[in-house]
Amino acid sequence: MNRRTSMVLALIAMVGLLAAPALTQPKDVVLGVIIPLTGPAPGTGQDCKLGAEFATDMINGALKVADGSGLLGAGWNGIPSLGGAKLKLVFADSQGSPEVGRAEAERLITTVKPSATMGAWHSGVTVAIAPVIERYRIPHMTISTATELTQRGFQYLFRVGVNAHQGGEVLFQYLDWISKEHGKKWGKLGQLHEDTAAGVNFANAIEEMAKARSIPVALRVPYSREQANMDSEILKLKSAGIDVLVQTSYTSDGIIIRKTMRKLDYAPALIFSQGGFDDDPKFYEAVGDDANYGSKRQLWSPVLSSTKPILKTVNDEFRRRHGRDINDNSVRYITLIQVVADALNRAKSADSQAIQKALVATDLKAEQVLLVHGVKFDAKHDNVLAKAMVAQIQERQPKIVFPPEAAVTKPVWPIPAWNTR
C-alpha cells in the first residue's frame, strides 16, 4: 500500500467515523398537520397548531411538564421504542376550503411522506381529505364532528373527539336536567346552521335524537356562509318563538348572527352550539360581552383539575408559554399527538401500515391523555370514550355548567333580554 492509498483509506475511515453518529441517530417521524391557518377560522387553526406543538415538544423531551405522572409522553425523550426518534410536524394550510385542503393533503403525502396525518378541523374539509388519505393508506387523525366521516368504512381515519351524535347527546341530557332539577320550562326547539358538512350533520343528529325523544323540531334554518345580511334568518326564528336554539356557525357568520340577534332583539332561553365560532378568540374580540350566555358543548376546562390534577400542571405550563389557557381545540390536538405517539411506540415502527394497526388497538385511560375521558376506538374508529359537557359563556369564558359533578358555576337561564344587558 503506497502512502497515497493509505491516506485515502484513512480519510474514508475518518469520514465514516464522523458519519457514524448520524447513522445511529433514529430518523425523525414526520407527521403532517392540515389545519385552517388562514381563511374564515384562523384563530381556531392557530389553537390547534399550539396544541400540536406543545404535545410534540413534550414527547420530544424539549418541554418538561408533568414528569413522573401517568400522562402519556411526559418525561419521554422521543419515541422510546424507536430509539428516541423525534416527532417532526409539517403544517399545511387548508384555508378552510375543501379544495385547498384536498390539494394540500395530496401535496403533503407525496412530498414530505408523513407517517401519519391529522386535520382538518372543518368537517367539510375532512370529508374532502378522507378519500385522499385512504387512497395513500396514511393513518389520519381527526377531531371533525360530522358523523358521516366514520360511517363510510374508511380504514385509515380515526376520530379522537366527539362526533355530532356524542356532542348532541349532552344537549338533551342538559335540557332534561334543567327542567327536572331547576324547574325551568322551555317551549320550542329550533336549529340555525351553516350548510356545509359540520352544520348539516349536527342538525341531522339533533333531529334524530329529538325524534327518538318525541321532541318536535319546530324550525330548521340552514344558511350559506357567504352573505352580508342575516336579518331574515333571525326574524324567522324570532317569529316562530324558538326558545331553545341549536346553532352551528363558523367565526365570521357567527359574528354577523350574534350582532343581528342584538339588533332584532332576539334572545332565546338557550343558545347551544357544538363549538366553532365560540371556540375562536376572534369571535370574542368582535362581539365583546354579547358573547356571554351562549352555551356550547365543551370537552375541556382548566377547572376540571379538581378531578384530574394533572390538567392544572399542563395548563399552567401552556399558559406560561402562550399566555392563555388550553381550550377545546388545543386540548384535542394535544391528544391527537399523544394518540399517534402511543401508536408509534406500540408499533415500534414509523411505517404507516404498522401505525394503523396499532391505532386500532388504542386503549388510553383518562389519566394518560389530556382529553377528559380517554381514547378507545370502536369498529368505525369513533372514540367510544369521548363525552361532552355543557359550558356557558360567562364573562367571555366557557364555564362548565353541566354535568353537575364537573360544573363550576350555575347556568344563567333564560338568557337575559338584550335591553337588560
Next chain:
Amino acid sequence: MFGGVIGLVAVGVSLIWGIMDLINFAYGEYLMWAMYLTFFLWATLGLEPILSAPINAVVLFVAGVVTYRFVIRAVLRGPIFAQMLSTFGLLVLLRYVAWLLFRPDDRQAQSVLATSVLTVGGLRVSGGELVAFAGSLLATSVLFAFLKCTKTGKALRALAQDREAAVALGIDADRLYALAWGLSTAAAGVAGGLVSSFMYVNPLVGDVFLLPAFAAVALGGFGNVYGAVGGGLVIGVVNVTGGTLTVPKVKLALVYLVFLGVLFLRPKGLWGR
C-alpha cells in the same frame, strides 16, 4: 337597509355600463380593496370605518382613472369580448394580489356605530346599517346632482346617449371616460367604507355584493343610473322580507326570481327606456 348599499354598488356598475357599454366584472374587487383600506385605516389609526368613506372615494377615484388609462383605453377599440375579458382579467388580478398580500383571512374593523341599535317606528336597525343606508343615499344624490346639474355631468350623459354625436360636438370622450371610471370606482370606495362597520372583508367578499348589484342594474334598467338605486332597494327588500316570509335559504333565489320576472315582463328593466 341592505338595499341602499346594493343600490350604491349598482350605481357604480351602471355608470360604466351606461356610458361605455362595458360590464366591469372587477367592480366587486374595487369594493373589496376599499374595504381593506378601511380595515387598515382602522387597524393603524383607529379611524371609525364610516369615516374612511371619503378617503376611500379619493383613493379609489385615482385607482379607477389609472385603470382606465392603462388597461381599458387600450381595449376600447377592440371587440366587445376583449373588453369584457379585460375586466375579467382585472378581477382575477385584483383578487389574487389581495389574496397574496392579505391572505384569505376574514378581518373586521370594530365600529362603535355597529353595536348601537336604534328603534325607528317599531323597526330595529343597527347604527352601522342606518349610517350605511344614509351614506349610500347621500353619495348617490351627490352623483345624481353632478350628472344633472354640472356641465361635465351633462357631457357624460350626452356621451351615454350618443357617443358619436357627443364627440362631434366637441366633447373629449377620452377624458370623460376616465372620469366615469374614477366616479364609478369612487362609489365602490364609499360603499366599502360604509359596509365595513358590519361586514367582514376577505379577498372573495366582492362576490357577496357584486351579484346582487348586477341584478339591481338589470332590474333598474341597463345603464340607467337612477334605476340602479331603485333596483338595489327592491333587491334589499326582497332579500329580507322574502327570506322571512318563506325560507331564508331561498332568499337569493327569490331575488333572482323577481329579477327574471321583471326581465320577462319588462325586458328593459323597471325604469329602462
